[in-house]
Amino acid sequence: MADFSKQSRKTILLLSVSAGAGHARAAEAIRAYAAQADPTCTLIHLDVMDFVTSGFRKIYTDFYLQLVNRAPTLWGYLYNFTNEAKRDSSMEKLRRSVERWNAKALLREIKQLQADAIICTHFLPAEMLARLIAREELSCPVWVQVTDFDLHRMWVHAGMAGYFAANEEVAFRMRASGIPAGRIQVTGIPIMPAFTQPLDRDTCASELGLDPHQLTLMLMGGGAGLGNLDTLAAQLLRMKRDEHSADPTFQLIVLAGKNSQALAALQALAQLYPTRLFPVGFTSQVERLMACADVLITKPGGLTTSESLALGLPMIVNAPIPGQEERNADYVMEQGAALKAVDSLALEFRLRDLIEHPHKLNHMRAQAKRLGRPHAAQQVFDRVINDLHQLQSQSAQGNIACDSM
Missing domain, CATH: 3.40.50.2000 (Glycogen Phosphorylase B;)
Known part of the structure; x- marks a missing residue:
């Protein structure tokens, strides 16, 4: 017989990137709400930059801050260039290869934690995990919280359990990018309780x-x-x-x-x-x-x-x-x-x-x-935890059916 009290305890992993403060603040907002709403659920927040090489971290964080502050026009060019780049281009393949080589420690940590679900508040971990899902090396659902009122191409990846959009236009762009409508929820961007x-x-x-x-x-x-x-x-x-x-x-x-x-x-x-x-x-x-x-x-x-x-x-x-x-x-x-x-x-x-x-x-x-959407963190957490409970219930019913045979 299944032990429901043990199964009801869930671990959710939050992955952000410290390129600016917003991605981490969104993750912390979800964690803060969850701590109030469901003390039986454990939320672990990891900064991806703590698990990459120092050189990669410097480019991704320090260089980003210097670029947006001192050369904003160049940053705008890079934003548009990467948004329009073809996924199978040589530059994109090289970029993904560099990211994969620099993130081995992060992927080991994710596998060790064995979370029940993952929420990404930055596109970088979502892209890394999409590759694991495609190779059937990761089975837990991965959700993506877009943290701007726009959708850049690098947020969109196959295999994600669902997406949280800041507004209806972002959701429209998600559907136009091939994300099924049933996997999109307009919540706003998570902010502190x-x-x-x-x-x-x-x-x-x-x-x-x-x-x-x-x-x-x-x-x-x-x-x-x-x-x-x-x-x-x-x-x-x-x-x-x-x-x-x-x-x-x-x-x-x-x-x-x-x-x-x-x-x-x-x-x-x-x-x-x-x-x-x-x-x-x-x-x-x-x-x-x-x-x-x-x-x-x-x-x-x-x-x-x-x-x-x-x-x-x-x-x-x-x-x-x-x-x-x-x-x-x-x-x-x-x-x-x-x-x-x-x-x-x-x-x-x-x-x-x-x-x-x-x-x-x-x-x-x-x-x-x-x-204003002050309750975005609540809506994100509720959607993820409810889906996990549904998966648990379906699994339990399957086990009971097998036991009765």
Whole structure:
């Protein structure tokens, strides 16, 4: 007789890549929700870059960050080039061969863990596992969570149990790429459970020393703190409501992330604006900062965009890099939840316009709230665990049928 209590305990492996912070944050969001919802389920999160050679890691992470920050046009070219490349081209074969050679330790770890299911929040592990599935060397279901509001070709692989899409357009693109409709679920992009809870602006503002009744802008450059945040903050703080007024019209939160150099420069600048500029380093409570803000000025990464929408926080997307950020920006702008600033002058113009026409800001806030999907992590976990329980039930019924023969 089957031991259902033992079979009900599941292990789910989450695989991300530390090229930017978003992929890991999506995986952690799923794990955080699962810890609250089902303590009998074990979720293990691995960064693929911990299992590759140092040279490969440097190219995939450090080089990526330098490229998007210093040569965004080149990154955009590579994004489009790889999206249009033929799978059987010599360059693609060489790329897959290099990845396979560099990931032997990861594949050994996956086989050793013997997870019941795997969720990939980056295309690299999905591509690696697709090869194992094709060779019948991996039998557990593999799910893919796309972490942008666009679908790059490198996310799409045969043999996946299912895909989670950020919106209906991404799901449409998945179907056009040959993924069966039954394997696609529109969930949004997983964000931390804290974004599903109501947050009191007065309480959150008091924690940072902000005036909750004053217009508040929030500036951020992603988890790595990309961009010249101190230069941009200085320009914003010099803004006046109009040329005849010297009164400050807003206070500014700047999230520097892990960029210690930017944080130090911002802290020095804050000495000149002690009641208006509030620099913050890396934090795991970004939702409390967003709860204080009326407008978010940011690079439109998939996770940051999803977090902002979940809280109904309008955005000004600041010089998005070509590729996935431009696609994310297009989505929120088309839906009326964001504006775009191609440079610092455009940013100043957008802000002046919103300050002078508050009804525009209110409309953007309503559109952002409409688009928000704060429960994406729950939907992803529920779908994976429910499918696992169905497989377990089918297996158990098969065993009972065999025992009765």
